[in-house]
Amino acid sequence: MSLLPSETLLCVPTELELNHLKSAAEDVMKESHWARVAVVGFGPIAAAASTAALIADHRPAHVLLVGIAGTYLEDEAIGTAVTFGSVSMDGVGAGEGDGFVSPAAMAFPQWSPSEGAPVFDHLPLADEGPELLSVCATADGPAMLASRRARFPSAVAEDMEAFGVALAAKMAGLSTTTVRGLSNRAGNRDPKSWRIEAALGAAATRLRGFLDDA
Numbered sequence: 001m002s003l004l005p006s007e008t009l010l011c012v013p014t015e016l017e018l019n020h021l022k023s024a025a026e027d028v029m030k031e032s033h034w035a036r037v038a039v040v041g042f043g044p045i046a047a048a049a050s051t052a053a054l055i056a057d058h059r060p061a062h063v064l065l066v067g068i069a070g071t072y073l074e075d076e077a078i079g080t081a082v083t084f085g086s087v088s089m090d091g092v093g094a095g096e097g098d099g100f101v102s103p104a105a106m107a108f109p110q111w112s113p114s115e116g117a118p119v120f121d122h123l124p125l126a127d128e129g130p131e132l133l134s135v136c137a138t139a140d141g142p143a144m145l146a147s148r149r150a151r152f153p154s155a156v157a158e159d160m161e162a163f164g165v166a167l168a169a170k171m172a173g174l175s176t177t178t179v180r181g182l183s184n185r186a187g188n189r190d191p192k193s194w195r196i197e198a199a200l201g202a203a204a205t206r207l208r209g210f211l212d213d214a
Contacts, residue, residue: 003177003210007061009054010034010207013161014042017067020197025204033211035060040165044089044134048164055172062126063169064177064210066203068196069159070138070186072149079198081181081206085129088152089121089163091136097147111167123166126175130156134163138186145187158186179206 010029012018018039022029031037036058040050051063071077092110094101102121103110109118133155139145149155159180166176181199188194 003062003064003214005033005035005211005214007035009051009058009060009063010037011040011047011051011054011063011065011161011165012037013040013047013065013067013159015039016196017200020200021066021204021207024197024201025208028204028207028211040065040161043160044136044164046164047161048168051165051168052171055168055174060174062177063165063174064179064207065162065165066179066207067159067161067181068183068194068199068203069132069157069180070184070188071157071182072145072186073156073182075185077182078184079182079195079202081179081199081202082132082157083127083129083206084125084132084157084162084178084180085127086122086124087132087134087162087166087178088123088155089134090148090152090158092121097144098150100147100151102151111171113171119167119170121163123163123170123176125166126177130154132156132162132178132180133158135160138189140189141187157182177210179203 104120181203183199
């Protein structure tokens with residue numbers, strides 16, 4: 001979609017990701033391009049709370065989240081970036097693993113707006129693209145990964161912040177763009193093998209495209 005960068009809140013989960021993005025594309029990450037460039041925190045709770053506060057303070061027209069994610073795709077995808085079309089949330093509900101019960105199955109929305117459909121565990125994003133899965137804890141190996149993928153077969157990657165950011169934006173009546181650089185295979189807990197620099201370089205290229213299209 002066409003963005004007005006000067007009215008867009010640019011959210012980055014961690015200082016590590018922000019520093020890599022600045023190294024990859026210092027011109028793209030200039031504060032002067034955006035309504036605000038902000039670190040919103042690690043995990044869905046911190047990200048949602050920080051995003052809500054930033055929206056209240058800066059009144060942006062749009063929210064853009066960028067960072068890294070673990071991919072469910074083949075190894076060739078590592079080091080590339082994806083703009084996602086929707087985000088789901090795993091981990092809010094009851095139980096765990098194959099016995100997990102989702103908010104929809106429990107008939108407990110995470111949020112019920114005064115107008116419009118209740119939010120259970122899925123939100124559309126502003127762009128066309130595949131599904132991203134937000135989690136409270138990333139997959140630690142094949143068993144956890146298989147169980148998670150069985151519940152969310154359309155997801156192509158997992159992160160920890162996108163659903164929280166998107167929900168905070170939706171509560172404020174805003175849309176969200178989410179770009180994630182794919183730094184590793186989900187379930188790989190050896191950061192030495194992750195391609196963070198390449199993934200965030202690819203993500204920065206997508207941000208530059210948004211600026212050029214504005």
